[in-house]
Amino acid sequence: MTDVESRRRIGAEIWIVLGLSLGKAAVYAVVNIAARLTAGTPLAQQTATLNASRTERPWLDLTYQLLGIGFALVPVALALYLLSSHGRDALARIGLDRARPARDLAWGFGLAAVIGIPGLAFYALGRALGITVEVRASALDDHWWTxxxxxxxxxxxxxxxxxxxxxxxxxxxxxxxxxSRVRFIVTSSLLRGSYHLYQGPGPFLGNVVMGVVFSWFYTSRRGRSRVVPLVVAHTLLDVVAFVGYALVPAEWRAALGIV
Structure with a gap:
């Protein structure tokens, strides 16, 4: 296979992986924000619901939730499989292993702290400017498995x-x-922002900034091409958003102006 053919094959592979995962989400997000902007209702008065209940039957809802989580990770398995060609260990290659657990956790908590406060500021600013929808982080009913x-x-x-x-x-x-490193950071950051666009321009910009920080860190000497700190940081941010929202009493959320 010539170098040109190899590059074309890799380019096609990237589009396929993205088309099955975040690229697909980005396209839907663009269509969604277009629908929101032409709906006749201001963005500030619209709501985006995450982690919605699928049915009123608890065990069936749990089944749907677990299936959704499992199938969402299939593109990750595909990407790791493709990176493992020619006998290479994809997990070690991208730092998705337990080689440096203490260091990875420390950086993960640090990145979460760095991103968390500015992220809330972007959301609050977007709400104040009327360019961000009200994000309902969890709409699951109260069950033992919530x-x-x-x-x-x-x-x-x-x-x-x-x-x-x-x-x-x-x-x-x-x-x-x-x-180049700059091209990668720009591409990765814009991709991250694009699939959050359904929440409005505010979250788009906030996630682009998050993308710049994360992709820069990954390619830096501190990051050492290890993705575990990013996974830890992202998971912590979502845990605070999802679980915190679910545990805060409804009357408290109403008093704070949160749906």
Whole structure:
């Protein structure tokens, strides 16, 4: 296979992986925000619901939730399989292993702290400017499995987004296609922002900033091409958002102006 054929094959592979995962979500997000902007109702008066209940029957709802989480991770398995070609260990290649657990956890908590406060500020600013919808982080009914499912959903988001949008894209883009670090950071960050666009321009910009920080860290000497700190940070942020929302009493949320 010639170099040109190899590059074309890798390019097609990237589009396929994204088309099955975050790229598909980005396209739907663009259509969704177009629908919101032409709905005749201001964005500030609209709501985006995450982790919604699928049915009123608890055990069936639990089944749907677990199936959704499991199938959402299939593109991650595909990406790891593709990166494992020619006998290479994909987990070690992108740092999705237990080689440096203490260091990875420390960086994960640090990144979560760095991103968490600015993220809330972007959301609050977007709400104040009327360019961000009201985000309902959890609409699951109160069951014994609600918190465990929300924890799994947070982990699923962390693994899916960081492995695909950062690690996989860095491996295929930078190492195999010769992208510059700047091109990778811009591409990864815009991709991250695009699939959050359904929440409005505010979350789009906030997630682009998060993407810049995460993709820069991954390619830095501190990050050492290890994705575990990013997964830890992303999971922590979603745990706070999902579980915190579910546990805060409805009257408290109303008093704070949260749906």
């Amino acid at each position: 918190v465990p499912v929300l924890l799994l959903a947070a982990l699923q988001n962390g693994v899916l987004e960081e492995v695909i949008a950062v690690a996989y894209l860095a491996e295929r883009g930078c190492r195999d296609l010769g992208w």
